[in-house]
Amino acid sequence: MIRVGFHEELENAETRLLTEGGLVRTQLVTVVEALLDRNLETARVVIQGDDRIDDLYLETQARILNLLALQAPVAADLRLVSAILHSNMHIERMGDLCVNIAKFVLNRHPYPSDSAMTARLNEMGQRAAEMLDTALSAFVQRSVELAEQLTFKDDSLDRLNKGMLGDLKKYAGDEQAFEWATNLVLVA
Template sequence: MPRESYQEKLEALRNDVLYMSEVVTDRLRMALESMQQSDEELAKDVIAGDDEVNDLYLDLEQDCINLFALQQPVAGDLRLIASSFKIITDLERIADLAVNLGEYTLDAEHEMFPEVNIHAIGQETVDMVEDAMDAYANEDADACFAIADRDDDIDAMCEDASQTVVRDLIETEVEDDTTEDEIESLMQDVSRMLLTIRDLERIGDHAVNISARTLYMVENDDELIY
């Protein structure tokens, strides 16, 4: 294979990873909107769209394997391929978490915990993922550290939200005539909200993972990986 073709394949890999990130962040935004608007049709679109993300992932995984096997890359090229391979795994998992959010929307029978601003937390996580992918596209090492620092803010927002849900549960008065079905429904609502918060926190973690792999790709620096 001519060297020019090899370099073209590396550039195509980078562009395809960026395209996959656009698809994934679009699904994530759709999932958040479906939760905010209680839009079941939009939630179903998010769930149905997971097959497209999985297909993208498998295609890119094979591209990475082919580049490893056929070209035996070294130095910067090796780090690009290895980092891209890890990043698409994080993107696929973010898409799975978006599907979770869509399923929570379908399962929700009524709105609860209005004081918990899930959409604001979700928007912060989307921004982190997009900024992490911008760092990958621009080979911006400084941005990688900044994104990792922002994860503390996401963690704090999620911790506050979880505490609010638990406090509301503790303060909820159960009347003598409250049925077991009503209690079960309440517990399901609490569980669903806590799972939503957990999944948003995990999306932030994946954004940090993407930044860590980008830093390794750019500067051969594994500081953020460990």
């Protein structure tokens, strides 16, 4: 009887995690749009949306820790609980990073345009959203093959990030533009 409640709570935790992941994906797409369009209102929407993500994170964290303490899961259940805790932390952190980018948009507006850097950021945002989709799908399907794809997808993001560093060099002579470009590299 207790184990039925345990598995139901575990399923609820998975559902909350997937909801949190969906919200963060929306935040990611929205904040990239705010950055590229220099849209202050869209940046504010991202910041306001973070409370819901934080609430889901805290609720999932508390309920999973409660499961650990009261139910003492073992084997596959323990691995799932551990995966939920780990994923929950990283998904919430992604949401926080979206807020940091939104604050950059608010604090650095207006800033110069650099088509190469903004194109890279746009592509990085798209790839990061794809990676989140893949990670959530791998979790739902319990697919090692999908999870292994994340390494290759991350390599392409790393290459784009290195390209951002190369773009930064052209601003070395202009202090204000260099500061802006440096912040874009940090966003990346």
